[in-house]
Amino acid sequence: MLQEEIISESFKRLFPNENNGYEARIKYSGKLKPYNANVRKAGNKLIFSLSREWQKTGNEIKIGLIQDLLLKISGKKGRTANTELYDSFIKNLHMATAKTEQEEKLLALFNAVNEKYFNNSLEAPNLRWGMQSKARLATYDYHTDTITVSSIFREAEESVISYLLYHEMLHKKLKFSSGNGRTIHHSIQFRELEKQFENHPHMEEKLRKHASRHRRMGWLRNIL
């Protein structure tokens, strides 16, 4: 399938009753992180930037990706067989992802949390310290199977770091659910499991305190 066909097919299957008035193209970029992608709109032009890894994936998955981006940029909701395929592709990416960065301290804490709460059932992802971010305390990136913890926690109590890891490990375990055109990362099940961390209410408070020592901030953790 040619690139133009992939785009027009994506549009047609997603919005069967609409005319595709866009002039669109796909650009592969070495600057994006593995399996990341974005779309930019200028007038009636759409430019889909895909990381290089997408060159090797099948067209049906790629159509799902393009549809996912079309939904994001149009603010519309919708699901197709292709977006389902794309979701499960992303959910399974961790198996194919190289583990190149496992920081010693984070790995030791990960292993302890894995044993205590997950029966050692989780495969260790990449584990790294991020920037000194106060807005993003920790993240889990499905595309690279990486947990990143803000460097403001480097000297924090181990239980605080473990709690952050636990939250991100729940993301790795539960993945995300898509329904109604919405992606849910913090499901009811997620929130229930989160409370099972030892001393949970106290942990939330400790976390806030530690973070506020690095100036006031919200309890915001972004994923993806």
Ligand SMILES: [Zn+2]
């Ligand atoms: Zn989260």
